Amino acid sequence: MTEMKINTHPVSQEELMAYLDGELDAERASATAAHLEHCRECQLLAADLQSVARQLLGWQVDGPSADLDTRVRAQLNGQQPRKRSFSFTGSRLIWGGACGVVIVVLALAISTRNNGWQRLNRESASLRDVERLDRPRAEAFDVTGGTAGEPGQPAPLGVPQVSTPQGTGPLVVHKAELTLTTREFDKTRDELERVLAIHQGYIADLSATSPPDSGSSLTGTLKVPAAQLNRTMAALKELGRVDRESRSSEEVTRRYVDMNARLSNARNTEQRLTQLLRDRTGKLSDVLAVEEQIAHVRGEIEVMQAEQQVLSHQIEFATIELTLSEEYKQPLTVDHSSALTRLRNAAIDGFWNVAEGVMGTALFLLTYGPVLLVIAGVLFFPARYFWRIRKPS
Amino acid sequence: MVSDDALMLDFQRGSREGFEEIFERYRQPLYSFFRRRLSTSERAEDLTQEVFVAVIRGTSRYEPRARVRTYLYGIAVNLLAAEHRRQKTAEIREVEPGLASNESPDSSIWIREALGKLEQTEREILMLREYEQLSYSEIADVLRLPVNTVRSRLFRSRLALRQYLEPASQAQERQR
Numbered sequence: 359m360t361e362m363k364i365n366t367h368p369v370s371q372e373e374l375m376a377y378l379d380g381e382l383d384a385e386r387a388s389a390t391a392a393h394l395e396h397c398r399e400c401q402l403l404a405a406d407l408q409s410v411a412r413q414l415l416g417w418q419v420d421g422p423s424a425d426l427d428t429r430v431r432a433q434l435n436g437q438q439p440r441k442r443s444f445s446f447t448g449s450r451l452i453w454g455g456a457c458g459v460v461i462v463v464l465a466l467a468i469s470t471r472n473n474g475w476q477r478l479n480r481e482s483a484s485l486r487d488v489e490r491l492d493r494p495r496a497e498a499f500d501v502t503g504g505t506a507g508e509p510g511q512p513a514p515l516g517v518p519q520v521s522t523p524q525g526t527g528p529l530v531v532h533k534a535e536l537t538l539t540t541r542e543f544d545k546t547r548d549e550l551e552r553v554l555a556i557h558q559g560y561i562a563d564l565s566a567t568s569p570p571d572s573g574s575s576l577t578g579t580l581k582v583p584a585a586q587l588n589r590t591m592a593a594l595k596e597l598g599r600v601d602r603e604s605r606s607s608e609e610v611t612r613r614y615v616d617m618n619a620r621l622s623n624a625r626n627t628e629q630r631l632t633q634l635l636r637d638r639t640g641k642l643s644d645v646l647a648v649e650e651q652i653a654h655v656r657g658e659i660e661v662m663q664a665e666q667q668v669l670s671h672q673i674e675f676a677t678i679e680l681t682l683s684e685e686y687k688q689p690l691t692v693d694h695s696s697a698l699t700r701l702r703n704a705a706i707d708g709f710w711n712v713a714e715g716v717m718g719t720a721l722f723l724l725t726y727g728p729v730l731l732v733i734a735g736v737l738f739f740p741a742r743y744f745w746r747i748r749k750p751s
Numbered sequence: 752m753v754s755d756d757a758l759m760l761d762f763q764r765g766s767r768e769g770f771e772e773i774f775e776r777y778r779q780p781l782y783s784f785f786r787r788r789l790s791t792s793e794r795a796e797d798l799t800q801e802v803f804v805a806v807i808r809g810t811s812r813y814e815p816r817a818r819v820r821t822y823l824y825g826i827a828v829n830l831l832a833a834e835h836r837r838q839k840t841a842e843i844r845e846v847e848p849g850l851a852s853n854e855s856p857d858s859s860i861w862i863r864e865a866l867g868k869l870e871q872t873e874r875e876i877l878m879l880r881e882y883e884q885l886s887y888s889e890i891a892d893v894l895r896l897p898v899n900t901v902r903s904r905l906f907r908s909r910l911a912l913r914q915y916l917e918p919a920s921q922a923q924e925r926q927r
Contacts, residue, residue, distance in 0.1 A: 372902055372903060375902075376887070376902060381886065381887050407913075410912050410913045410916065413861075413862065414862060414882070414912075416862055417787070419786040419787055420792070421779055422779065422782040422796050426799060426800060430778075430803045430804070433804050434807055626783075629779055633884055
């Protein structure tokens with residue numbers, strides 16, 4: 359830490375600190391500022407004090423839960439606030455014990471059921487892994503209660519109604535690919551809409567083609583609640599013959615938690631800067647610098663909020679890439695024209711073929727004839743000379 | 752922007768909006784005040800609630816002699832002191848364990864450890880200044896100390912903290 363002798367400076371160390379804190383009156387502040395401009399020792403001390411303040415900013419805390427608002431407003435309304443801390447009285451102990459027993463019994467029952475399910479379903483290893491990751495999130499992301507709006511009408515991307523995953527266990531983004539072949543394309547397409555409506559899914563992207571010489575096909579991106587993925591896939595597989603199926607999952611728990619932490623931190627910083635702006639009176643340049651910093655932090659917050667919503671949506675809604683093809687059937691065409699007409703048509707075709715052949719030959723000769731004549735003329739005399747030499751006399 | 756005093760007087764006259772605005776302005780700062788000094792977020796929320804409950808119950812007795820901010824932090828400091836007495840644990844233990852931090856855990860630990868080495872009153876003065884952004888006179892009102900004492904102790908605590916944080920900053924420099 360920088361040491362300085364008081365008798366050599368017109369301002370004391372404490373005054374210098376008070377100046378940095380904006381606590382000096384105007385006269386002392388201007389004297390201190392003038393001294394600080396040319397005193398290297400005081401500049402070092404000021405830098406040390408500011409460094410301490412900056413380092414202390416590294417300790418940020420999270421915000422209170424929404425429960426606090428409820429409790430305080432309940433008190434404002436004259437109700438008794440709920441308090442978290444309570445003593446274990448006799449009746450509470452009994453109720454707590456009974457609840458504990460029920461929870462343990464339920465957990466054992468669920469565990470036994472899951473073990474049986476695993477024994478019965480011996481699918482491929484990759485599919486088993488996907489199922490294992492899928493099940494813990496099923497409860498947390500079960501949106502059958504309509505968290506995103508009306509049933510069958512999930513909120514589009516970016517709309518704040520998208521609920522934030524808050525459960526325990528891993529947060530997983532699910533993806534699946536399914537290629538189907540069907541005999542009745544139009545009917546299957548209607549069925550597809552029905553399956554999505556049942557499972558609260560929706561079509562994010564769809565394109566269909568019907569070329570004349572092959573069957574219709576459809577490629578689309580479907581979004582279904584993660585908890586409904588297994589049931590939706592099973593229902594889709596009923597729509598036709600499965601040509602290809604793949605599943606993948608990506609755990610994003612760490613990414614989600616990091617994003618939340620960064621967002622919370624940025625909000626705290628913004629609040630702190632706003633408080634600073636509100637409470638402190640300083641130089642105009644300082645105020646402008648703080649305002650600029652607030653604008654910068656606000657921009658970062660908005661970007662992070664958008665990223666968080668996208669990630670939440672990806673977690674909440676699984677993606678299914680669906681390809682649906684129609685079995686192509688060659689159409690049976692019958693020529694109903696008479697034999698005479700067919701002979702006449704054949705004769706006309708023959709005539710046109712001869713005419714096309716003659717015309718083609720004429721065009722070839724006219725196009726390349728002159729060049730061929732020149733080449734023949736050039737080669738004629740050397741060829742005749744060699745012929746005479748080799749000819750026995 | 753309507754001043755805190757005007758909002759409190761509005762609330763005293765029966766305006767619910769006055770209290771709502773005060774609550775909106777101070778819920779986070781007061782929660783942060785308790786959160787940095789207590790080991791659990793639950794207790795921090797409970798005590799934050801207690802501050803506003805005290806405001807609601809004491810509305811009729813409120814007199815605008817001091818700033819609302821000082822009034823609120825005065826209640827908070829009293830509640831914290833009562834909490835410490837209740838827990839009968841060392842002050843330093845209140846600062847150290849289980850503090851939710853969204854910053855880098857390393858820097859947070861260094862700061863908490865460094866603050867824990869300060870004398871209790873000096874630490875409180877420093878934290879009220881740095882985290883709650885109270886002025887010298889407000890700190891003096893809240894802690895019932897002379898302003899000059901606040902200033903000298905604040906200076907002393909900053910010098911001490913600079914030394915305590917030195918190893919951390921050196922370690923960070925080495926890492927860079």
